Amino acid sequence: MTELLNISDLTVHFQINQGAIEAVDHINLTIRRGEVLGLVGESGSGKSVTSFAILRLIRPPGRVVSGNVQFDGVDLGSLTEEEMRRIRGAKIAMVSQSPRTALNPVLTVGKQISRLLMLHAGLSAREAEKRMLEMLRLVRIPAPEKRANQYPHQLSGGMCQRVMIAMALATSPELLLADEPTTGLDVSIAAKILDLLRELSARTGAAIMLVTHDLGVVAEICDRVAVMHAGQVVECAPMRELFHNPAHPYTKALVRSIPRVDRDVVLEPIPGSVPSLVNPPPGCRYAGRCEWVSDRCRVSRPPLVEAAPGHVVACYGFEEHRDAN
Amino acid sequence: MSESLFVSSSTALTLMWQRLKQNPLSFAALCVIVLIATAAIFAPLVAPYAPDATDATAALESPSWRHPLGTDEYGRDQLSRIIFAARVDLVVAFAATLIAVTIGGLLGAILGYSRGWADMVAMRAVDALMAFPAFVLAMGITAGLGNSTTNVAIAISITQIPAYLRLTRGEMLRLREMEYADAARTVGNPTWRIVLIHLLPNCLPPLIVQATLATGFALLTMASLSFIGLGIQPPQSEWGVMAAEGASQIVTGEWWLFLFPGLAIMISVLAFNLVGDGLRDLLDPRMRGVR
Amino acid sequence: MGFFYYVTRRLALALPTLFGVSVICFTLTYLLPGNPAMVKAGPFATPEHLAEMERQMGLDRPWPEQYFRYVSGTVRGDLGESASTGRPVSQDFLQRLPATLELNLASLLIAIVVGIPLGVLSAVHRDTFIDHLGRVVGIAGVAMPSFLTGLLFVYVFFYMLNIAPSPLGRLESGIEPPQHVTGLYVIDSLITANWTTLRSSLHQLMLPAATLGLSAIAPVARMVRSTMLEILESDYIKAAWAAGLPRRTVIYRDALRNALIPVITISGIVFGFLMAGNAVVESVFSWPGIGNYAVTALLTKDSAPIQSFILFVAVTCVIVNLAVDIAYGLVDPRIRLS
Numbered sequence: 035m036t037e038l039l040n041i042s043d044l045t046v047h048f049q050i051n052q053g054a055i056e057a058v059d060h061i062n063l064t065i066r067r068g069e070v071l072g073l074v075g076e077s078g079s080g081k082s083v084t085s086f087a088i089l090r091l092i093r094p095p096g097r098v099v100s101g102n103v104q105f106d107g108v109d110l111g112s113l114t115e116e117e118m119r120r121i122r123g124a125k126i127a128m129v130s131q132s133p134r135t136a137l138n139p140v141l142t143v144g145k146q147i148s149r150l151l152m153l154h155a156g157l158s159a160r161e162a163e164k165r166m167l168e169m170l171r172l173v174r175i176p177a178p179e180k181r182a183n184q185y186p187h188q189l190s191g192g193m194c195q196r197v198m199i200a201m202a203l204a205t206s207p208e209l210l211l212a213d214e215p216t217t218g219l220d221v222s223i224a225a226k227i228l229d230l231l232r233e234l235s236a237r238t239g240a241a242i243m244l245v246t247h248d249l250g251v252v253a254e255i256c257d258r259v260a261v262m263h264a265g266q267v268v269e270c271a272p273m274r275e276l277f278h279n280p281a282h283p284y285t286k287a288l289v290r291s292i293p294r295v296d297r298d299v300v301l302e303p304i305p306g307s308v309p310s311l312v313n314p315p316p317g318c319r320y321a322g323r324c325e326w327v328s329d330r331c332r333v334s335r336p337p338l339v340e341a342a343p344g345h346v347v348a349c350y351g352f353e354e355h356r357d358a359n
Numbered sequence: 360m361s362e363s364l365f366v367s368s369s370t371a372l373t374l375m376w377q378r379l380k381q382n383p384l385s386f387a388a389l390c391v392i393v394l395i396a397t398a399a400i401f402a403p404l405v406a407p408y409a410p411d412a413t414d415a416t417a418a419l420e421s422p423s424w425r426h427p428l429g430t431d432e433y434g435r436d437q438l439s440r441i442i443f444a445a446r447v448d449l450v451v452a453f454a455a456t457l458i459a460v461t462i463g464g465l466l467g468a469i470l471g472y473s474r475g476w477a478d479m480v481a482m483r484a485v486d487a488l489m490a491f492p493a494f495v496l497a498m499g500i501t502a503g504l505g506n507s508t509t510n511v512a513i514a515i516s517i518t519q520i521p522a523y524l525r526l527t528r529g530e531m532l533r534l535r536e537m538e539y540a541d542a543a544r545t546v547g548n549p550t551w552r553i554v555l556i557h558l559l560p561n562c563l564p565p566l567i568v569q570a571t572l573a574t575g576f577a578l579l580t581m582a583s584l585s586f587i588g589l590g591i592q593p594p595q596s597e598w599g600v601m602a603a604e605g606a607s608q609i610v611t612g613e614w615w616l617f618l619f620p621g622l623a624i625m626i627s628v629l630a631f632n633l634v635g636d637g638l639r640d641l642l643d644p645r646m647r648g649v650r
Numbered sequence: 651m652g653f654f655y656y657v658t659r660r661l662a663l664a665l666p667t668l669f670g671v672s673v674i675c676f677t678l679t680y681l682l683p684g685n686p687a688m689v690k691a692g693p694f695a696t697p698e699h700l701a702e703m704e705r706q707m708g709l710d711r712p713w714p715e716q717y718f719r720y721v722s723g724t725v726r727g728d729l730g731e732s733a734s735t736g737r738p739v740s741q742d743f744l745q746r747l748p749a750t751l752e753l754n755l756a757s758l759l760i761a762i763v764v765g766i767p768l769g770v771l772s773a774v775h776r777d778t779f780i781d782h783l784g785r786v787v788g789i790a791g792v793a794m795p796s797f798l799t800g801l802l803f804v805y806v807f808f809y810m811l812n813i814a815p816s817p818l819g820r821l822e823s824g825i826e827p828p829q830h831v832t833g834l835y836v837i838d839s840l841i842t843a844n845w846t847t848l849r850s851s852l853h854q855l856m857l858p859a860a861t862l863g864l865s866a867i868a869p870v871a872r873m874v875r876s877t878m879l880e881i882l883e884s885d886y887i888k889a890a891w892a893a894g895l896p897r898r899t900v901i902y903r904d905a906l907r908n909a910l911i912p913v914i915t916i917s918g919i920v921f922g923f924l925m926a927g928n929a930v931v932e933s934v935f936s937w938p939g940i941g942n943y944a945v946t947a948l949l950t951k952d953s954a955p956i957q958s959f960i961l962f963v964a965v966t967c968v969i970v971n972l973a974v975d976i977a978y979g980l981v982d983p984r985i986r987l988s
Contacts, residue, residue: 128893587945602797628795
């Protein structure tokens with residue numbers, strides 16, 4: 035598989051009165067064609083900011099301080115705003131969290147999809163309408179002709195999310211940024227939405243970056259997983275490898291906290307909370323919560339090193355605790 | 360926020376004052392109000408002439424060193440008249456606001472705390488009163504009560520009462536459900552004590568904001584009333600009256616007669632609005648913390 | 651069904667307000683100077699004659715009965731008689747209403763045409779120079795008494811530059827009013843292709859409409875700005891940016907269309923603003939509308955016109971707010987279809 039998206043050294047700050055929030059700190063990430071990459075972390079770990087940064091949609095008080103995003107061999111930073119706009123929604127599409135509020139309340143859902151087709155695929159109104167109905171059928175919305183003429187508030191949350199997905203996939207993007215696509219949905223509906231995402235990505239060949247705080251969701255559909263903590267990528271590995279051999283203490287804690295039927299464990303919350311990202315101290319940002327912490331962790335930031343083929347981790351202590359679980 | 364206010368509402372007021380000092384525009388506006396008020400209080404000392412001193416030899420003079428804001432057709436010094444007029448304008452505006460805050464605040468607190476049918480009836484009455492544009496209602500009441508300074512103050516305060524009533528009532532509905540209201544009830548405080556001592560002080564900050572903005576509006580209403588010939592009558596010096604007198608000279612080009620009283624109104628209203636805006640920004644939790 | 655229910659409920663809510671308004675106006679009648687019986691009986695009536703007149707007019711009856719008479723009279727269009735013109739107030743009113751309507755509509759147009767773009771610009775360029783300028787202009791506009799604006803306009807454009815006509819009424823002297831169709835001179839002269847009159851009426855309308863409109867720009871702009879800010883931060887606008895919609899579409903179609911819904915609400919408030927302001931502005935420009943009529947009546951202590959003016963304004967405000975709410979329902983699918 036070849037690389038589709040390559041993020042290197044991306045840093046995003048949000049300026050506030052007290053200083054700068056370092057929301058995303060020097061992250062490196064690669065997404066290959068057709069794969070599903072899970073980006074996991076607690077809220078406030080910089081996952082959503084990363085996807086907005088890919089689309090170059092960070093607005094003041096936010097600011098991209100450094101970094102480079104290569105998409106399909108093109109440096110997105112070098113494009114003009116107009117060129118970038120043509121990529122958004124066409125080649126890189128986004129499925130937002132909270133489907134109910136992410137659809138425009140005063141436009142019918144059909145119109146919201148078909149206008150994107152007219153804009154990005156250059157279809158006529160009639161063709162766009164036809165293709166829109168196909169898309170609604172594809173995401174298994176019953177009675178698409180009727181639904182197309184309804185407004186978002188007339189649809190259920192799950193239905194809205196299907197519309198969002200239809201909208202995102204309508205223009206056959208190569209990359210889909212799915213930001214918490216299942217929050218706020220019932221468990222059974224969430225599962226169906228995930229199935230749908232996986233199936234459609236397999237069919238269209240679109241890669242997906244799935245942003246979530248839920249490792250359960252990751253286990254359902256992802257090929258590879260990147261774990262973010264406090265604005266930094268601390269570990270990245272193929273899905274099975276990550277679940278079976280987590281190397282970073284934070285990942286270990288996350289994996290332990292998944293409720294499982296085959297194992298009778300007491301759920302343990304991860305101690306402490308995401309540290310303040312306003313002028314954070316140097317060193318590992320997990321140091322304050324880490325059971326393995328050493329003096330070195332507090333002064334310098336551990337680099338990403340290979341723990342196994344295709345498995346990188348940013349931790350000074352992982353070798354020493356390799357077999358501890 | 361409410362909890363901290365409950366500890367001491369004077370702390371909250373001190374905080375408001377400190378924050379206000381950090382907002383240069385609002386602080387400057389506050390200084391303007393203080394300046395105008397001081398000039399009004401010490402008018403006989405500050406004004407270069409007596410407000411009603413006529414001088415036939417100096418009629419309709421344009422602004423000069425002797426008469427910085429010019430003179431009217433009787434040779435009265437405009438600056439002195441404007442300074443003396445500030446007394447009437449500020450007193451009426453403050454009095455109207457004070458009456459309205461007291462009545463509206465107390466009624467709103469009682470209604471919001473007790474709820475029930477009296478509250479229902481009162482709220483319908485408030486709806487009806489608010490159906491009238493304030494100025495039109497003030498016009499009707501002043502016309503009814505007769506032209507006098509007191510009646511203007513009463514008329515304006517009646518138009519303002521509904522706003523305070525609604526505000527305090529809404530706050531009360533929220534506050535009465537708070538834990539410390541329960542606490543105050545369980546230790547056996549009489550109702551009046553709970554309402555007046557424990558809860559009402561928490562409504563003060565939004566009331567103060569509203570009152571500051573309303574004082575500006577009261578000034579504007581009064582000046583407009585007297586401009587169309589209601590309420591305060593010539594030869595009494597009042598900004599609206601003076602502007603109306605100046606209006607009749609406009610076709611002969613004596614611009615200073617309508618302009619300066621008009622500007623006096625505008626600057627005062629602007630000052631009250633800016634202070635009120637500044638206070639509101641400090642109190643609105645949505646405005647705070649954002650950036 | 652949903653919408654019908656919404657309209658019915660809204661109508662039902664307006665009734666108690668209208669009742670309250672009528673009670674307040676009735677009370678004001680008792681406060682207002684001038685005994686209507688005395689007006690009718692004339693200045694030289696004997697006390698007996700006066701008492702007889704009061705009995706005839708029902709002024710000796712108990713309050714509730716008088717209130718009932720007052721309301722039923724008003725509903726039938728009987729607003730009493732003006733002491734100074736000697737004609738029924740309703741007749742005087744009908745004659746002057748088009749002038750007020752013309753002025754208020756023109757002002758509303760100005761307020762909207764200037765206020766909405768100003769609000770959008772301030773929101774889109776939040777915290778930049780444009781936003782600050784808009785805010786300062788807005789605050790100053792609200793603080794400026796409308797008579798000062800009017801007088802300044804008259805001084806600058808009539809006295810100094812002489813490009814505006816003298817502030818006296820709706821047409822220059824010597825120009826005939828157009829054939830009566832709607833009563834609005836601009837529209838009537840347009841319909842009847844009477845260009846001289848059209849020119850003159852626009853010329854006369856210019857300054858008063860600008861004066862009154864200016865006072866309403868600030869509230870419109872302020873409302874548009876705050877709604878736009880809220881909407882620009884909303885999920886669906888973020889989604890619209892992420893979907894690569896052009897800037898113009900996002901701001902002027904997606905965001906503004908949603909922002910206009912609350913703006914419809916404010917047009918009710920703005921209408922109240924204009925109604926309150928028109929008494930002053932009409933008297934500055936000797937505009938022969940109902941505001942000026944009421945002001946003249948105030949000075950001659952002629953109670954029926956004042957009382958009718960107040961009632962009229964309040965009732966119109968209630969009706970306009972009602973209409974606005976219904977329009978809101980028509981525009982917002984969330985209300986229309988729920």
